[in-house]
Amino acid sequence: METKPKRHRFLRFSLRATLLVLTVFSAWLGVQVNRANNQRSVVGWLTENGGGEHYDWELDRDGQPSGKPKPPGPAWLREQIGDEYFQSVVGVDAHAAEVHDLSPLSKLNELKFLHLGGTQVNDLSPLANLSNLEWLSLAETQINDLSPLAKLSNLKRLHLDGTQISNLAPLASLTRLEYLRIERTLVTDEEVRDLQKALSNCEISRSQ
Numbered sequence: 001m002e003t004k005p006k007r008h009r010f011l012r013f014s015l016r017a018t019l020l021v022l023t024v025f026s027a028w029l030g031v032q033v034n035r036a037n038n039q040r041s042v043v044g045w046l047t048e049n050g051g052g053e054h055y056d057w058e059l060d061r062d063g064q065p066s067g068k069p070k071p072p073g074p075a076w077l078r079e080q081i082g083d084e085y086f087q088s089v090v091g092v093d094a095h096a097a098e099v100h101d102l103s104p105l106s107k108l109n110e111l112k113f114l115h116l117g118g119t120q121v122n123d124l125s126p127l128a129n130l131s132n133l134e135w136l137s138l139a140e141t142q143i144n145d146l147s148p149l150a151k152l153s154n155l156k157r158l159h160l161d162g163t164q165i166s167n168l169a170p171l172a173s174l175t176r177l178e179y180l181r182i183e184r185t186l187v188t189d190e191e192v193r194d195l196q197k198a199l200s201n202c203e204i205s206r207s208q
Contacts, residue, residue, distance in 0.1 A: 036084035038107040043089065049098045054091030054113070063091060063113045063135060094119055095137075102126040116141060117159065124148040138163060139181070146170040160185060167191065172198035181205045 043053050060066045071078065073086035088110040096118035105111065106126040113135045114127075122142035127133065133152050140162040149155065150170040158171070159181045166186035171177065177199055182192075183206055192204055 036082065039089055040082075040084050042104045042107055045104045046092065046094065046097075049094070051092060051094035051097040051099060053089045054093070055087040056090045056110070057087055059091055059113070090132075105130070127152070149174070168195045171195060175199065177202045179203050179205070183207055 046053055055071060057068045057071050058066055071083050071087040073083075078086055089108050090110055091113035092105065092108070092111060093115045095115045098120075099116065100120035100122070102116075102121060102123065103126045105114070106129065108130070110132055111130050112132055114130075114133060115137045117137045117139040119141055121138065122144075124138075124143060124145065125148045127136075128148040128151060131152065132154055134154050135157045136149075136152075136155060137159040139159045142164070143160075144164040144166070146160075146165060146167065147170045149158075150173050152174065154176055155174050156176055157179045158174075158177060161181050161183035163185055165182065166188070168182075168187060168191045171180070172195060178201065180195075180202055182204065185206075187206065192206060196202070196204060
């Protein structure tokens with residue numbers, strides 16, 4: 001007489017567990033589809049504006065070519081659903097590209113290397129949440145406010161030469177910054193001294 005109720009309880013538990021697994025899987029799949037679609041749209045935007053992208057399997061941890069010939073994952077599956085599900089954009093080269101609005105880049109959460117030198121960029125707000133960014137070039141751009149970079153805690157190299165930057169205070173919180181180039185800027189000696197106190201291990205290049 002007790003077997004039947006126990007079986008019913010087991011079936012109810014199994015059904016709940018199955019529904020939970022399906023819910024978690026559906027949520028995960030939705031995130032992956034959204035990430036792939038966002039990445040695909042950014043790559044299209046870069047191509048249209050004369051920029052280029054580098055994927056995680058193409059570069060090593062220093063941003064150098066890895067020598068790998070293709071993205072990971074089964075070739076047959078990549079052909080069916082696309083490479084975007086098996087690779088992440090970690091590098092963007094938009095040097096001298098027709099770029100001024102950086103909003104599309106805010107979708108690239110895994111971006112590590114970004115070259116915007118020679119563009120018409122003047123607003124860095126879209127970069128504020130790119131916490132994985134390690135290398136950033138803004139040389140010869142129209143920027144004059146570095147405050148959006150204040151939370152980029154993994155930033156190691158920053159090029160600001162040929163910009164209208166005069167205030168380096170927002171960089172004082174970037175404790176991992178190893179190299180800063182500020183040639184041909186409006187930065188004063190006092191600004192440099194203050195930043196050097198905050199970031200004693202950062203090399204600052206400011207030769208004219």
